[in-house]
Amino acid sequence: MSLDSGIKWRNPLFVWGGKRDVEELPTIPFRSHQEVWEKTRQSRTKLNPVGRLRYYYKWPSHGGTMWNRLRYWPTRRRVLRMPGDYNAKTLRAEKTIVDKRPIWWMLGLLALAIAPLFTPGDLQNTLLTAGATFGIYSAISLCWMLIMGTAGVFSLATYAVIGTAAFVTALLAVKFAMPWWLLPPIGALVGLVFGGLIALPATRLDGFYYALLTLGLNELCRVYFVTSKEFGSANGGLYGARTYIPEDWSQLGQLLLAYYACFGLMLLALLLYRFVNGRRLGRILRMAPEKREAFAEATGVNFRQARVWVFLISSAALGFIGGFYTSNFGGVAFSIFNFDTVLLGLAMLVIGGVGRAEGAVVGTLIVVFFDQVLNTWGPARFMIIGLIMLLVVLYLRNGLFGIKAQFRAWRDKKKSERRSTRAEKGGEMLPEEATETQDKSVIYQRRHDKMTRDHLKTLVSPEIIEEHRHSLNGQHSEALERLLIYFRTRPQVEKYAIITVERFEGYRIVALSGHRGVAPRVVEDRIYSTPDEACHGVFMRRVQDLLES
Amino acid sequence: MDIWFIVSNTIVLACIYGTLAIGISITWSSLGLLNLSYGFIFAFAGYGAWLFAQHVSTWGPAVLAAGILSGALGGVIICAVGFIPIHDKPNFTIRGLIATLAINLIGTQFLLWWFGPRSKNLPEIFGNWSVSLSGAVFTADKVGNVATSVLILAVVLRWMQSSRRGLEIRAMMMNPHAASIVGIGVRRTSFYVMGITGGLAGLAAVLLSQTYYISPFGGLMPMIKGVSIALCGGLGSVRGAVIAAIVLGFNEALTGMSIGGRYVLVTQFVVIIVILLVRPRGIAGLLDKAREA
Numbered sequence: 113m114s115l116d117s118g119i120k121w122r123n124p125l126f127v128w129g130g131k132r133d134v135e136e137l138p139t140i141p142f143r144s145h146q147e148v149w150e151k152t153r154q155s156r157t158k159l160n161p162v163g164r165l166r167y168y169y170k171w172p173s174h175g176g177t178m179w180n181r182l183r184y185w186p187t188r189r190r191v192l193r194m195p196g197d198y199n200a201k202t203l204r205a206e207k208t209i210v211d212k213r214p215i216w217w218m219l220g221l222l223a224l225a226i227a228p229l230f231t232p233g234d235l236q237n238t239l240l241t242a243g244a245t246f247g248i249y250s251a252i253s254l255c256w257m258l259i260m261g262t263a264g265v266f267s268l269a270t271y272a273v274i275g276t277a278a279f280v281t282a283l284l285a286v287k288f289a290m291p292w293w294l295l296p297p298i299g300a301l302v303g304l305v306f307g308g309l310i311a312l313p314a315t316r317l318d319g320f321y322y323a324l325l326t327l328g329l330n331e332l333c334r335v336y337f338v339t340s341k342e343f344g345s346a347n348g349g350l351y352g353a354r355t356y357i358p359e360d361w362s363q364l365g366q367l368l369l370a371y372y373a374c375f376g377l378m379l380l381a382l383l384l385y386r387f388v389n390g391r392r393l394g395r396i397l398r399m400a401p402e403k404r405e406a407f408a409e410a411t412g413v414n415f416r417q418a419r420v421w422v423f424l425i426s427s428a429a430l431g432f433i434g435g436f437y438t439s440n441f442g443g444v445a446f447s448i449f450n451f452d453t454v455l456l457g458l459a460m461l462v463i464g465g466v467g468r469a470e471g472a473v474v475g476t477l478i479v480v481f482f483d484q485v486l487n488t489w490g491p492a493r494f495m496i497i498g499l500i501m502l503l504v505v506l507y508l509r510n511g512l513f514g515i516k517a518q519f520r521a522w523r524d525k526k527k528s529e530r531r532s533t534r535a536e537k538g539g540e541m542l543p544e545e546a547t548e549t550q551d552k553s554v555i556y557q558r559r560h561d562k563m564t565r566d567h568l569k570t571l572v573s574p575e576i577i578e579e580h581r582h583s584l585n586g587q588h589s590e591a592l593e594r595l596l597i598y599f600r601t602r603p604q605v606e607k608y609a610i611i612t613v614e615r616f617e618g619y620r621i622v623a624l625s626g627h628r629g630v631a632p633r634v635v636e637d638r639i640y641s642t643p644d645e646a647c648h649g650v651f652m653r654r655v656q657d658l659l660e661s
Numbered sequence: 662m663d664i665w666f667i668v669s670n671t672i673v674l675a676c677i678y679g680t681l682a683i684g685i686s687i688t689w690s691s692l693g694l695l696n697l698s699y700g701f702i703f704a705f706a707g708y709g710a711w712l713f714a715q716h717v718s719t720w721g722p723a724v725l726a727a728g729i730l731s732g733a734l735g736g737v738i739i740c741a742v743g744f745i746p747i748h749d750k751p752n753f754t755i756r757g758l759i760a761t762l763a764i765n766l767i768g769t770q771f772l773l774w775w776f777g778p779r780s781k782n783l784p785e786i787f788g789n790w791s792v793s794l795s796g797a798v799f800t801a802d803k804v805g806n807v808a809t810s811v812l813i814l815a816v817v818l819r820w821m822q823s824s825r826r827g828l829e830i831r832a833m834m835m836n837p838h839a840a841s842i843v844g845i846g847v848r849r850t851s852f853y854v855m856g857i858t859g860g861l862a863g864l865a866a867v868l869l870s871q872t873y874y875i876s877p878f879g880g881l882m883p884m885i886k887g888v889s890i891a892l893c894g895g896l897g898s899v900r901g902a903v904i905a906a907i908v909l910g911f912n913e914a915l916t917g918m919s920i921g922g923r924y925v926l927v928t929q930f931v932v933i934i935v936i937l938l939v940r941p942r943g944i945a946g947l948l949d950k951a952r953e954a
Binding site: 321324329331339455458459462495497499502 | 759
């Protein structure tokens with residue numbers, strides 16, 4: 113920075129003829145304070161995209177439809193959560209579908225309903241049988257989900273209940289030639305009694321303790337039924353009950369009837385799930401999740417009773433399904449008590465995600481596909497199912513339908529990590545200091561001060577110093593004016609002052625203590641002969657302090 | 662029916678199932694993992710011993726050692742696959758339980774696929790002699806079973822009492838969090854624990870194969886018995902497991918004598934329910950402090 117940069121500052125007050133005014137003085141080019149601001153604000157961290165934000169399609173709307181709601185007829189319940197609102201920016205009326213799950217449900221159920229029309233001819237037999245099995249097993253999974261998800265009782269006794277109901281109804285049907293429509297209600301009764309028996313310990317035990325208790329229940333039932341005389345120990349099961357499928361129908365008609373009957377059973381189970389999980393019992397139990405039971409109890413929620421209720425309801429439903437099982441297949445095999453059956457059933461719940469109806473249905477779909485459609489693969493298909501279950505449990509927090517929430521949590525974590533790495537503060541405060549300061553405005557004041565100083569440092573130049581030496585008072589160039597305003601607004605502590613050593617002869621620079629009663633401190637030995645020289649000396653000291661800061 | 666036959670049978674079974682139950686108990690209390698893949702470890706160890714007997718040697722102690730080692734290997738595999746990836750993840754208790762069940766499914770189906778459904782039998786490890794003592798006949802396999810299981814359990818418990826590794830395991834059983842603070846690695850210790858408990862399961866497998874056969878699903882019943890005993894005795898307590906093994910063994914003998922063998926599981930279930938209704942944390946809920954999940 114040299115004296116002859118060529119840029120001149122014209123003193124606008126020169127025409128008034130001040131005593132020491134000069135018309136033009138060399139100065140420095142204009143530097144905007146905005147540059148420092150931009151440089152401080154600019155991020156030097158590489159930004160990686162980590163997925164987009166939540167996106168909702170905004171459906172058009174107008175005043176008339178804004179408050180229209182489609183409701184289930186006798187109730188006030190809405191079919192779709194689709195609130196209308198005015199866009200805050202454009203003031204356009206628009207509607208947002210907040211929860212799209214009912215749409216997916218409708219599409220999925222519709223697909224299942226019309227699926228038999230689109231099965232390829234050579235696979236029709238396999239696929240329709242698998243579809244019927246899927247209907248029954250998804251109903252079972254939904255009821256089990258009520259026990260495991262809603263009631264939070266980790267029960268492995270489900271297939272014991274179903275098997276017992278199926279065997280008892282099969283025995284009654286064979287012995288007394290009962291019509292098929294009596295079997296499900298009888299099964300429900302059996303299931304209720306069985307469920308009542310095994311609900312006893314559920315009042316005292318919680319979580320996995322109950323799983324350990326019921327681990328052996330299937331084996332117990334298997335041993336009992338296999339070794340008993342009445343239940344036909346020889347031929348691997350008990351068959352011969354009358355089914356609802358008429359004998360004189362064509363094979364395709366029989367398959368279709370079975371498919372739609374099982375589909376109807378699944379719809380019934382969905383309805384039950386909705387009515388237990390989504391209403392009072394479900395609400396009570398959502399209030400008392402694991403490890404927060406004490407709080408729920410303290411607020412007067414009788415969650416134990418609710419648990420037992422859910423347990424009993426789903427046991428009766430499972431018994432109903434057991435009776436339906438008999439009237440569908442005409443009997444039941446001992447393989448329903450196998451430990452692998454329990455594990456496959458557990459896989460259905462775990463793969464989809466515990467605590468969600470859609471999890472139960474989709475998990476069942478996956479497992480039944482491997483189990484029934486690929487049944488030529490032998491033990492390999494169980495290994496594949498087990499592998500899927502293992503991977504899901506190892507890497508997903510709550511099954512396939514928990515992926516969305518888990519991904520969002522991960523994305524938020526990554527976002528906040530990145531945000532913390534690119535938050536470059538100016539070093540105006542140590543981190544501990546910044547967190548412990550009560551008055552947070554101090555941090556921002558210091559940051560502003562630092563940016564001001566950074567800007568002012570660029571203004572210090574020989575031209576400015578020369579200008580100040582020449583004219584202490586009066587009009588100054590823009591750069592010098594900024595410097596002086598900054599210097600004048602410094603706090604009293606360590607502010608420079610001039611004291612008179614001897615009038616008109618000796619002046620020296622001191623620093624104020626800033627405290628009443630504490631004398632100023634002498635900062636240098638030099639004695640100036642005039643106040644103007646001393647004043648310039650103060651300016652030079654301040655410039656030095658500024659450049660050192 | 663000979664009363665001595667039933668009593669001695671009960672003692673033998675109680676010893677074998679007690680061995681499994683102590684393994685389950687130790688795993689739970691030190692790692693917080695409910696290992697329900699013992700059915701697989703059991704069958705795996707049995708097949709390991711069978712392969713050893715087929716291809717290397719049929720000498721009893723060597724077959725026993727092979728069974729124990731392959732059981733330990735099975736335990737280490739389960740630790741690596743089912744414990745290490747999720748032991749610090751949320752909701753570990755239930756996820757670990759499901760993971761071990763999944764491993765059980767995969768493992769037993771693999772054994773079925775590899776070895777076929779026909780069951781195998783091991784050579785007689787303890788020879789073929791018997792001792793008659795005041796009217797009671799003790800056959801070689803019974804005496805051998807009881808002696809071996811008691812001996813190995815005593816060795817394992819002694820090792821846990823006196824060695825550095827045992828101290829680490831006991832520290833984790835007392836307070837896993839504090840143990841990790843003082844420098845006991847959860848992962849490293851978990852391999853020891855799973856190796857040892859797997860070895861105990863392997864021992865039980867070889868001993869039980871003297872009475873039953875080895876089949877892919879043969880480990881289910883021992884696992885159910887072991888879990889029942891561990892649950893009944895109080896998870897995490899060796900003393901409770903011993904008491905529960907005696908109680909359930911006694912129940913088995915009484916049921917078998919009075920109303921018939923097919924009701925054994927039923928009465929056992931009723932007994933466990935009664936015990937758990939009185940004491941939700943098992944018999945040893947009084948003796949030891951149960952681990953909070």
